Amino acid sequence: MGDRFPGEPCVLCAGVNHGVGEHVWPAWFLGEFTQEGPFTPHKNDVPLVRRDGSAATAPSLQGLHVPMCEACNNALSKFIELPAKAVVRRLLSVTGNSPLPDLSPAEIAGVVPWLLKVGLLMRHPLAQHDEPVMRPHQDSGALAPFYPGWTSWMNQGIAPPADFSVFVSRRSLVREADFDGARQGIVVPHVIVDGVDLRFMTAGFGFRGLDVTIVWHPGWAIEHPLVTAGRAARLWPSVMGPQLSQLPVVHPGEFRFIDAGGPMCASSAQFKAMTVLPLSVDRDPVAAFFGMGT
Numbered sequence: 692m693g694d695r696f697p698g699e700p701c702v703l704c705a706g707v708n709h710g711v712g713e714h715v716w717p718a719w720f721l722g723e724f725t726q727e728g729p730f731t732p733h734k735n736d737v738p739l740v741r742r743d744g745s746a747a748t749a750p751s752l753q754g755l756h757v758p759m760c761e762a763c764n765n766a767l768s769k770f771i772e773l774p775a776k777a778v779v780r781r782l783l784s785v786t787g788n789s790p791l792p793d794l795s796p797a798e799i800a801g802v803v804p805w806l807l808k809v810g811l812l813m814r815h816p817l818a819q820h821d822e823p824v825m826r827p828h829q830d831s832g833a834l835a836p837f838y839p840g841w842t843s844w845m846n847q848g849i850a851p852p853a854d855f856s857v858f859v860s861r862r863s864l865v866r867e868a869d870f871d872g873a874r875q876g877i878v879v880p881h882v883i884v885d886g887v888d889l890r891f892m893t894a895g896f897g898f899r900g901l902d903v904t905i906v907w908h909p910g911w912a913i914e915h916p917l918v919t920a921g922r923a924a925r926l927w928p929s930v931m932g933p934q935l936s937q938l939p940v941v942h943p944g945e946f947r948f949i950d951a952g953g954p955m956c957a958s959s960a961q962f963k964a965m966t967v968l969p970l971s972v973d974r975d976p977v978a979a980f981f982g983m984g985t
């Protein structure tokens with residue numbers, strides 16, 4: 692097999708890429724959808740077309756790769772894919788109105804690293820779609836700086852950092868109408884403390900009835916309104932909210948994390964003061980900071 696990423700470094704250790712690199716969506720995952728093709732990728736509800744004007748339809752769901760060396764690829768298979776595979780298959784077994792399956796603590800611990808792997812590598816600047824019309828990678832976060840600390844644990848066989856939260860909600864399996872109810876959001880600040888960018892970040896993706904949101908928020912707790920209301924669950928760093936089978940369908944337009952604009956610079960003493968209260972719907976951290984009069 693040829694080198695798909697000639698000259699590109701492994702995204703985890705900067706070693707030499709091996710073959711096609713790492714499947715962000717693993718082959719066994721894409722294989723679960725083979726009976727549901729053909730697939731046409733969409734961008735903002737518009738079907739994507741190839742250069743000759745034909746629809747970019749493919750018989751199977753198309754994947755996404757990042758450059759990775761052989762050693763890291765093997766480590767991810769062992770530490771992340773293997774523990775998650777059976778759990779993800781259970782989550783994929785959902786059909787129609789059937790509830791999501793409840794997961795044991797061990798199953799949650801098995802699937803969280805995989806959800807982080809997919810969500811983080813999807814937005815890696817070196818990620819490349821198998822479907823050419825999806826290049827360059829167009830997700831909004833893709834060109835943002837990528838902090839190695841988000842992924843450096845993945846090839847080590849250790850737990851993800853507790854500075855991540857992983858939230859899940861149930862999504863309708865049928866196409867939803869536009870959301871016309873009350874929208875809620877939490878501002879995820881861009882914080883620089885004593886000159887160090889804390890790299891607050893949010894990333895999301897979904898598959899078959901499950902919406903996954905990842906937030907990197909070191910040192911600042913989050914009060915998620917849907918978790919409080921029993922309508923979403925947190926799987927990491929500790930489990931909060933209802934069992935997955937109890938999650939109601941939530942429209943993806945109802946709640947979102949909002950990336951703040953320009954950075955807010957603070958001393959560590961100021962950061963300590965502003966993080967006494969969690970990030971929440973009712974509180975704009977930037978306004979709260981400037982309201983401190985510092």
Ligand SMILES: [Zn+2]
Pocket residue numbers: 701702703704705706759760761762763764
């Ligand atoms: Zn590597």
